[in-house]
Structure formats: structure tokens, C-alpha cells
Amino acid sequence: MAESDAEGTVESKDFLRTKIENDIRTGKYGGRVATRFPPEPNGYLHIGHAKSICLNFGVAEEYAGTCNLRYDDTNPDTATQEFVDSMQADIRWLGYDWEDRLYFASDYFEQFYEWAEKLVREDKAYVDSSSEEEIRELRGTVTEPGRPSPYRERTPEENLDLLRRMKAGEFPNGAHVLRAKIDMAHPNMVMRDPLLLRIRHSTHYRRGDEWCLYPMYDYAHCLEDAIEDITHSFCTLEFRNNREIYDWVLDAVGIERPRTEQTEFARLELDYTVLSKRRLIRLVNEGHVAGWDDPRMPTIAGIRRRGVTPEAVRSLCEKVGVADVKSRTDYALFEYAIRDDLNWRSPRRLAVLDPLKVVITDYPEDAEEWIDAPSFPRDVDKEGSRRMPFSRELWIERADFMEEPPRKFHRLAPGREVRLRHAYVIRCDEVVKDPETGEVIELRCSHDPATMGANPADGRRIKGTIHWVSARHALPAEVRLYDRLFAVADPDEGLEEGEDFTKNLNPESLVVVNPARVEPSLADDPPGSRYQFERSGYFVSDASDSAPGALVFNRTVTLRDSWAKIAARS
Ligand code: ATP
Ligand code: MG
Secondary structure (H helix, E strand, C coil), rough: CCEEECCCCCCHHHHHHHHHHHHHHHHHCCCEEEEECCCCCCCCCCCHHHHHHHHHHHHHHCCCCCCEEEEECCCCCCCHHHHHHHHHHHHHHHHCCHHHHHHHEHHHHHHHHHHHHHHHHHHCCECCCCCHHHHHHCCCCCCCCCCCCCCCCCHHHHHHHHHHHHHHHHCCCCCCCEEEECCCCCCCCCHHHEEEEEECCCEEEEEECCCCEECCHHHHHHHHHHHHCEEEEEEEEHHHHHHHHHHHHHHCCCCCCCCEEEEEEEEEECCCCCCCCHHHHHHHHHHCCCCCCCCCCCEEHHHHHHHHHHHHHHHHHHHHHHCCCCEEEEEHHHHHHHHHHHHHHHHEEECCCCEEEEEEECCCCCCCCCEEEEECCCCCCCEEEEEEEEECCEEEEHHHHHCCCCCCCCCCCCEEEEECCCCCEEEEEEEECCCCCEEEEEEEEEEEEHHCCCCCCCCCCCCCCCCCEEEEEEEEEEEEECCCCCCCCCCCCCCCCCCCCCHCCCCEEEEEEEEEECHHHHHHCCCEEEEEEEEEEEEECCCCCCCCCCEEEEEEECCCHHHHHHHHHH
């Protein structure tokens, strides 16, 4: 029931929840709510699946119902145990639990077959021995009715005999199929005698070589929901046309309980990426990325390795909401959800990605000071600090120095002063260049000893603050600057004949910096630790490749939406 707030306005629920509340009120399923998440284990889960997971498990939680995890593993050629295992890890990581409700469509093969015999006996299905092309040809088009197959009028006895021999493995792939006997002129193409079972001599990762008769999606899916007594079946909009065949199948096999109610919602389409396992598998197999968990991938595994938290993914799903019209989601919304979540949980650290040497000429050669630097800014209500060493030689960011600065440049330049974060104010006295290339290789600076944690005594204002690390103490690290996987929002846009979405991959989606220099407090943190490297972005130490002594950091997200600036400029 919609809740009223203090003002008496009704909190708006999405249409799926409104429907569920209605069904609870009318007692349609005796008040029961049973949903399911039914992935096909033919790849890794992606952020689009996360939307469906949050919806199905979320609804079950909210209405004291249950949510099944069901593998739709009816294709022996693509289903693998690796995909099954990765999906469970990903769902758990997102914070959901199917408890003892783990199901496999491959456990229902016997039941699918029994129902198929029933359909055949009642003349509601027939064995067609046409080839794939012949079947396609006879199917007609949206504007033309289809025509019956020459095998359509086989007797139930003949069909039953063939079906049993199909199951027994007497025929090669493609020799026969079992089809529903509905109407070859039906206005809904899906209803033109759809295929129910097909012969496939392949080893199934769970059933081995036990079966060679595999169900088609339209036959299996509605029956899976019926077997598990699902009340609400949520699926994406493309399946609206399939409702009719689901109803036909359920009627034909004689399911009498209150039927599963299917409701379609718009799939998540996220800009600058692709959300289809079939496409993602190509990116992996063709080597465009380093694997399913490459941090550029929109897979849950990739997102996790990139440093995004489950809370941020769930928050994105909440922000996107569920609707019944197609839409694309702005990538900036995802990045916003990530920053919003990382801001309060990530301790601040200093890391120099493109180091330029600074020598503090008036600081003693072997002196060092350990500064107690807070880990969080004041607006993040969290305690904590770390010790940072200061010494005579430092690294700063190359981009924080300009020999001939424009008017608004408030960082370091010849004769100018800048504040070193958590430390002194320094002035650039001398610029040392490589005599051959003219490249700036060192800045010789002096410091104002009275400015540690204090403003200059004479009241002069220092406008800029830059980050730095002590050269002697800093740790070398590999930093992987990840960016959007595609260069354009819609990877299908602007393609010419013969080109495909891979043409739109962003060639700069990964820039490796090695070595960057990071403050020594990071030395022993466990892989997977998250930080904000001040002024550079949010980073995570790589869960697979980072180790003490060989640190590797992934950039999760920049601090600002740098692409918005690019778009605004062009
Ligand atoms: P893919 O094309 O990535 O393989 P799929 O729909 O074929 O997607 P399934 O494994 O069959 O993949 O999907 C499991 C569930 O996840 C389905 O209920 C499906 O509706 C849902 N789902 C898949 N992609 C999205 C998406 N982009 N947004 C929302 N839900 C999705
Ligand atoms: Mg699929």
C-alpha cells in the first residue's frame, strides 16, 4: 500500500510495486509474492542484470516474499559452470541471497518432455522434419501469413513414435523438431507453430550426454515459472509479444493454479557501454579487453574490480527506477552514484601520477618531519589520519608547474608561491632544464618554515594548494587510468556498412602510468583498498595484481565529470 507522509501526499510507487500491492490486497495469490531472477549462464552478469536483480530480490524483501535464483541453462553449447559460479558470486556481492532457492532449468528436462508427450497425444504439437530454412520460409512475414509444413498433419501416433526416438538419440541435429500446432496465419508471428524442442547432440555441463532434446526458450520459460509457482514474473519489454505463447503453453499443458503474472519493464541501457552478453563475450574473445573482469567492462565483476561498491550499483538502480518505456541512462548518473558513495568511505591520500622533482634548497639534507594528516575533509564526518613524511626532495605533479602561466594559474611558476598540502608554503626560485631537450627536470624551491599548518605571518595570500610526496619515502606504483569503454554514447551510432560496435571503442579507455609515486602509508594496505588520491580521483588497489612492494591502483572514477566539459567545449 502506498504510504502517506506527514503532508498526506502519497509516496509514488513504480507500476510494478503498485501491481503487487494490488494483488496482495485482492488476495490473488493468497497474499504470496514469489519472484525469480532467471539468468542464462552464457556469460557474466552485467549492470543491466543488476537492475533486474535489485528489482526481483528487492521486491521479495519489501513484501516479505521470496526470490528464486534460477539458471535458464537450456542451451548445452553456451552454458558453463564458470558462468554459473560467477553469477552467484556477483549476486552475493550485490547483497542478495536466494537461501535454499537455487534452481536449474536443466533439472526440469524430464518434466518438459512429459508435457511434450501430452501435447503430442492431444494433437497440440507435431514433429516437423523440415530443414531450418524451409521452416523459416513457410513462416511468412508480418504482412503475409505463413503456410503449413507438409508434416503438419502427422497423426498423434506417428508424432509420438518420432518424439520418443528423438529423445532416444536416433536422429542427428536438425533432423526433426517438435512444434506447437497453433496457427500458421496467426497475426502474432510468435504464434505461428513455434518450435518447442530441438535435437542437440552436445555435452551439457550438468546433464552430460544424458539428453539430446532441448527446450526452446518460449516453451521452457513459462513452464519454469509455473513449476516454481512464481507469482510475479518481471521481464524486459521485448518479451511482451511472447505473453501469448506463454499463455497458450500453460493452457495446453493444463496449468490451473493462479498463473504467474508477467509484467514487462524497460531494460537498462547505459551510455558509453554495451549491455548484452553476446557482445561482451566478443570483447573478451577478441581481446579488446583483458577478460570478463576487466575494469572497463560493464560486468559486475569488472565494476567490482574497478572499485565501485555494491551500494553504488544499488543506488544507481534506485535512481534509474523502473518504467515501461525504453530509455537510455546517462553515464554521468552512474558516475555520480559512484562518487557520492566513495566520497564518504574513501580516505584521502596523496599520489603523484606524473612526477616532477622539487628540491627544497633551504631544507637540511637529511632532515625529515612526519606530519599527522587527516584522512577525511571536514564535511565527511569521519575520524582518522596517517603520518606523512616531509623531506628535502619531493615529487609534485608536472601539470602543477608552468613556466609561463596564464593569469588564472594559481599553482607553481617561477618566482611564485604555492601551498603544499598539509605542509609548507614553497616558492619556486629556479627551473632546471635538460640541456639537450629543454624539458623541465627539476624545480629548486625554498620554503617558509613558519607556514606548517599556518598562514604566512605577514598576511600574504597563497591561492593554490598542490599535492606532493617525499621522494625518498614515496613508493613507486602502477596506476591504471580507466575511462569509458566506448568513445560515443551509443556504440551503434555512425557505423558504415560492414562496421560493428567495436569500431566505436575508446582507444584511450586505459592509460597506464608507471611508475607513479604514492605516499608510503599505502605500503601494507590489503588489495581492494579504496582511496581518494586528492585532486586526481577515486582509486582502488587492484584485487588481483596489487601486492605490497608492487602496488597497482585502478582509477574508479575521476573527481569531476570530465566528459561533460569536453562535450560543452565541442
Ligand atoms: P543478455 O543479452 O545480456 O544476455 P539476456 O536478457 O539475454 O541479456 P538473461 O541471462 O536471459 O540475459 O537475463 C536474466 C534476466 O536479466 C532477465 O530477466 C532479463 O530480463 C534481465 N536483464 C537482462 N539484461 C537486462 C538489462 N539491460 N536491464 C534490465 N534487465 C535485464
Ligand atoms: Mg540471452
